């Protein structure tokens with residue numbers, strides 16, 4: 331199928347990482363502002379089937395020491411195609427381009443990040459046209475209702491701007507449409523198992539009010555995909571009996587999670603980051619992370635490059651969050667989920683959010699309840715958890731009510747004892763083991779403080 335492309339194309343290459351030293355060139359990524367991938371359904375006569383165009387320098391013309399913008403515009407037409415399918419096909423760009431040996435594609439939509447390896451380039455992978463050829467063949471093969479397809483790559487910093495604006499507008503229109511529905515309005519949710527190739531126990535549950543973690547699949551997208559491609563990775567899930575309306579637990583979701591994760595995940599709370607949180611693969615747009623010292627959440631999005639308020643970077647927390655596991659207090663989320671009234675609703679919603687980066691706060695400010703907006707700290711106000719505590723007290727954040735309740739409960743339970751330690755992860759290293767106490771609080775009946783005297787040299791005392 332791909333004899334005329336230098337290198338292999340196949341599932342075996344999904345997950346291949348290209349490190350800086352092995353990289354020929356990088357396109358998109360955190361340092362490039364304008365980057366996107368977009369699929370649009372167009373009228374038949376507007377699509378020149380098979381055309382692959384590059385606007386700007388091609389791979390062979392690039393300077394390895396620079397980073398380039400990247401726009402991938404896939405225009406399709408077909409009598410049976412509907413605009414609903416755009417988001418689903420768009421998400422396949424990530425999967426199918428990663429089939430290419432020596433080509434790495436990360437993230438989605440306005441966040442894409444691509445690297446081409448030196449090996450691939452030296453083997454003759456010198457044009458983005460090869461990427462277009464792979465996309466065209468695999469997408470048409472999977473969805474024969476695509477009758478025509480043309481693909482344009484934008485790598486020119488000026489020419490990408492108007493198309494980038496169109497892409498942003500298209501994402502917003504899609505997302506806004508899904509905002510009109512609630513989870514109570516429908517009987518069927520959709521599951522997506524596309525990321526099981528690298529997180530085998532992960533299944534996204536996409537509901538009208540809980541957008542997929544990657545931010546690329548809405549409930550409408552799920553519905554269209556399941557209808558058009560019933561054997562594909564997106565499938566309907568009957569909600570079944572509602573077991574807990576507050577936490578968002580449904581019998582149908584539990585059943586589906588158990589089956590699809592081969593017994594690894596038996597229960598799912600859609601609207602909570604605790605106990606049975608929705609699993610996270612690795613494609614999440616952001617992380618909601620619990621900060622035990624303040625009983626609240628911090629939020630960080632992919633692309634935030636500084637250290638967050640708990641002293642950890644996004645990449646460090648991403649390792650703890652990903653892999654299809656249910657990790658208490660580390661929760662993969664999408665930006666659109668933050669716009670939903672169900673956003674962490676079982677845990678308190680925005681009344682539980684204590685910290686987020688300032689640019690994120692600006693981006694979602696119309697979705698944060700006005701009474702809370704000034705009470706949520708950013709990197710501009712605080713740098714550490716202890717500064718965060720002071721900020722929350724000063725601004726009477728509702729989360730401080732929880733401290734009282736927690737402290738009262740602890741005081742009752744440990745009457746007469748002294749709290750000697752309270753923290754997030756408390757490691758204890760002994761005898762070749764490291765034991766980590768999560769969210770530890772240690773109480774003692776008595777605390778004895780003895781100053782340690784320096785030893786006298788030569789005496790051993």
Ligand code: SF4
Nearest residue numbers: 522524525534542544
């Ligand atoms: S993150 Fe979820 S919805 Fe998005 S592609 Fe992966 S499994 Fe599908």
